[in-house]
Amino acid sequence: MAAIAATAGRLLRLRAAGAEGQWCRLRGAGLQAASAAGDAAQRRHVAHFTFQPDPEPQEYGQTQKMNLFQAITSALDNSLAKDPTAVIFGEDVAFGGVFRCTVGLRDKYGKDRVFNTPLCEQGIVGFGIGIAVTGATAIAEIQFADYIFPAFDQIVNEAAKYRYRSGDLFNCGSLTIRAPWGCVGHGALYHSQSPEAFFAHCPGIKSKVIKFF
Template sequence: MYQQPPPAIGEAQGIALATDETTCVFGEDVAFGGVFRATAGLREQYGPERVFNTPISEQGIVGMAIGMAALGHTAIGEIQFADYTFPGIDQIINEASKFRYRSGGQFNAGKMTIRTPCQAVGHGAHYHSQSVEQFFMPIPGINVVMPRSPIQAKGLLLSAVRSPDPTVVMEPKILYRSSVEQVPVDDYTIPIGQADILRKGSDITLISWGAPLYSCMQAIDLLAGNGISESMEKHIPKELRNASVELIDLQSILPWDRETIVNSVKKTGRCVIVCEAPMTGNVGAEISAEIQKQAFLHLEAPIKRIAGLDTPFPHIGELFYKPDALRVLDGMMETLKY
């Protein structure tokens, strides 16, 4: 099924291997290219001592990455699916994130990067489709990023590899095949902790990250009346079709760009936050709390959150679980009409 590698991710790892002789890439099936072909060709180019398979042990992968980073190596470990970061989460939270702090700066695991595919792909069910970024958001000492496209994937991964802090890179797996861009072949980075304003607007702020951003883009087009049927057209009030929507890709979950988000909501007075994770305790809840704290007097409507359901990810009916363009459209209209 997966014949071609995601070039941007492979290129980023290739650059890391080529520019730093201490870099190693490892994980389950990594030597063979990985289940999503994200490491295809790297073993052949850089050798089995630097690109190699590990046992099926996520705790072992993370533990080895911490040890290698502590000894000065640049360690890029792959967890085959984000759902399986949980067996290694103790190592990330209790070891990698605290290593510098507990040693008074004598040691650190800052040269550790964990890559992992995340979010739904259409047929992954409850062990291969989860959004897990919210579990890492409250952990001081690590970075967590999630690219939306190949350009961001390459730039953020190279930033993660070169960051002085341990970093978890969550790659929305459905974008491996559906997102196509002309990616610069150069060595470049995208700053961690900086949101990206994809569309500027003045009436409502729409915030998301990863794959749901594309549902948000579709919803903006629907709100403007583009590509809708006559039956749908009557459900969108004419006065809302000229609404100016500001779309923001959070891009970095930890640290996250409070300034950009708050300034946008102060300008628009309305906010909708969209993510795939279950509603309770997701990243949108933390964003909502910060907006409430810093922009309360600017709000013209309650902050609207659109998310997955508070259930395990389903075996069937994934499209009903994920926030689609119609759910986002309904959320924007409700907020604009308030």
């Protein structure tokens, strides 16, 4: 890059002095040669890069050891604490959920923000879409990911297309659907499936999976 800058400076000086012939010659050959030399120097720099860790330890703030379920509970707790419009709802979430990920949240935030729903996945997601469209934060829980298929129409044909259908007047981007899978390990065909790939291929939906370290 330094070679390119130096050559560019020479060209400007020659141009200002009226040396048109030299300007044309350098423009055709000198600049290209300088560019090639700069690229080669940059390639050598990257090829010979040696990683050296920071001698000072990194500070990441205060941490706390917890299992996966506790981490999810903590994240939900933070969402409810920071966003007064956030609500959590689903089957059995009021008493803590079958995986105990909402334990204590109803007592802490009240029955209007953490509450049970009927056993109807289509209704759970449709209700969440309606809440999100108003601008509130909806956190819908599907008890097992296997149960999400009755809500497929609501997710794919309603939630994913809402912004497009309304010409960007409305959207339900504040809707989160939490659907655990792989937690039991022996739940047969209705409790062990991992259907996230269906939704990962649907435009308008962001499918996320927790990373295990």
